[in-house]
Amino acid sequence: MESYRSHYSKDVTEKDYGKLITISGWVEDIRNIGSIAFIIIRDKKGTLQITALKKKNLELFERLVSISRESVIAVKGLCKANDKVRNGYEVLPEEVEILSVAETPLPLGVVDKVESELETRLDNRFIDLRKQRNQAIFKIRNVVVAAAHEFLRTQNFIEVHTPKIIASSSEGGTDVFRIKYFEKEAFLAQSPQLYKQMLMATGLDRVFEIAWYFRAEEHNTRRHLNESTAIDLEMAFINDEEDIMKILEGLVYNMWKKASECKDELDVLGANVVLPKLPFKRNTYDDVIKKLNNKGSEIAWGDDLGTEDEKLLGEIMKDEGHEFYFITRYPLEAKPFYTMPEGDKYSRGFDLECKGVELASGSQRIHDVELLKERLKTCDLNPKDFESYLKGFRYGMPPHGGFGFGIERFLMELLDIKNIRECILFPRDRTRLTP
Numbered sequence: 001m002e003s004y005r006s007h008y009s010k011d012v013t014e015k016d017y018g019k020l021i022t023i024s025g026w027v028e029d030i031r032n033i034g035s036i037a038f039i040i041i042r043d044k045k046g047t048l049q050i051t052a053l054k055k056k057n058l059e060l061f062e063r064l065v066s067i068s069r070e071s072v073i074a075v076k077g078l079c080k081a082n083d084k085v086r087n088g089y090e091v092l093p094e095e096v097e098i099l100s101v102a103e104t105p106l107p108l109g110v111v112d113k114v115e116s117e118l119e120t121r122l123d124n125r126f127i128d129l130r131k132q133r134n135q136a137i138f139k140i141r142n143v144v145v146a147a148a149h150e151f152l153r154t155q156n157f158i159e160v161h162t163p164k165i166i167a168s169s170s171e172g173g174t175d176v177f178r179i180k181y182f183e184k185e186a187f188l189a190q191s192p193q194l195y196k197q198m199l200m201a202t203g204l205d206r207v208f209e210i211a212w213y214f215r216a217e218e219h220n221t222r223r224h225l226n227e228s229t230a231i232d233l234e235m236a237f238i239n240d241e242e243d244i245m246k247i248l249e250g251l252v253y254n255m256w257k258k259a260s261e262c263k264d265e266l267d268v269l270g271a272n273v274v275l276p277k278l279p280f281k282r283n284t285y286d287d288v289i290k291k292l293n294n295k296g297s298e299i300a301w302g303d304d305l306g307t308e309d310e311k312l313l314g315e316i317m318k319d320e321g322h323e324f325y326f327i328t329r330y331p332l333e334a335k336p337f338y339t340m341p342e343g344d345k346y347s348r349g350f351d352l353e354c355k356g357v358e359l360a361s362g363s364q365r366i367h368d369v370e371l372l373k374e375r376l377k378t379c380d381l382n383p384k385d386f387e388s389y390l391k392g393f394r395y396g397m398p399p400h401g402g403f404g405f406g407i408e409r410f411l412m413e414l415l416d417i418k419n420i421r422e423c424i425l426f427p428r429d430r431t432r433l434t435p
């Protein structure tokens with residue numbers, strides 16, 4: 001065969017009827033009814049039917065019906081209109097090439113009616129990802145990431161890539177993976193925080209990064225990964241955090257909108273994507289605590305919202321007609337060292353939540369180096385460990401701020417997927433390091 005593919009299943013049109021076409025893909029199903037056999041081939045865009053007649057070419061017929069399911073083949077044949085076939089056409093094979101034979105039994109079915117356990121699916125992720133539903137998630141992921149690029153460029157942001165092997169922990173916490181870096185100790189980046197801030201001292205003004213981050217969180221939950229991806233941005237010359245929140249809600253809105261145009265994929269997933277209204281509701285942290293206490297939560301002022309409180313807040317906000325909402329003016333002690341204080345107790349930090357799940361957090365940052373050193377000490381961190389970061393603040397640093405926004409969390413809420421592991425190709429969690 002001079003070429004393995006002239007068409008994808010979904011790209012065949014009436015113009016191709018009566019002509020020879022070549023298609024290739026995985027053998028999804030074979031129905032042999034004696035004199036005739038129907039072979040369903042699956043490619044990236046869908047499926048199509050090969051119809052083989054025994055009397056026309058016995059050797060070819062026997063080869064086709066004896067292929068194991070999920071083998072990869074290429075077929076050249078006559079494309080023929082047929083109303084009884086789902087696509088409106090079938091292919092009568094003239095030439096078949098078996099490109100790869102699948103072993104039997106399969107460790108996981110592709111079109112089985114019964115859903116396998118998530119662990120079995122993830123153990124066999126390359127087969128799991130052959131399922132139409134799972135491919136739909138990643139096709140939508142591709143669209144929303146492209147929408148983010150597009151939107152941020154229209155807002156004058158440039159894309160950057162910062163180091164993922166770093167010398168001091170970017171979030172100051174303990175959830176950090178330590179690695180051996182020749183004779184030194186290093187860490188895997190928990191976020192691009194220190195670097196995106198240092199870039200504000202360069203004059204690049206508005207930067208974004210879409211990349212991987214690593215967190216050694218011990219808990220195995222349905223919304224935490226140990227390796228996750230995020231959209232981070234940082235912008236300078238802001239007046240306050242409101243400037244950042246406006247960009248964030250614009251970003252989310254545009255990603256949501258582009259996803260709502262993926263009709264085929266949303267159909268496969270049975271997902272209903274309704275466009276949110278802008279602006280998103282702003283609630284201060286104090287209001288949130290009052291709302292939660294009124295509904296019976298025992299959360300105290302100063303506490304970070306736990307899973308149950310976030311869920312309850314999601315319900316309260318839904319009753320008020322909001323799926324997306326910000327929590328602003330967080331207590332200073334609940335936010336990382338780089339967050340700009342607002343008086344003694346409060347900060348310029350915020351979270352964006354969707355239906356009870358945190359999608360993003362951000363803040364105006366401290367740009368005064370003395371204040372930054374003081375805050376590091378208050379947070380039990382040693383300014384000496386942050387020397388190269390602090391240097392970036394000593395020779396002209398404009399007021400700035402930004403946010404980090406989890407891509408997998410966003411997909412979970414967008415597509416109503418219950419487990420975050422389904423939103424990343426090869427998840428890394430507390431126990432999973434393969435495949």
Ligand code: AMO
Pocket residue numbers: 171190191192193215217223224225226228230232233358359360361362363402403404405406407408409
């Ligand atoms: P934060 O730690 O809140 O903020 O992280 C930002 C966003 O990243 C996502 N996220 C995660 N997703 C899956 N698994 C995890 N373990 C995980 N951890 C975080 C969430 C979260 O809202 N430097 C700040 C951001 C900033 O202020 O610019 C930061 O990292 O969606």
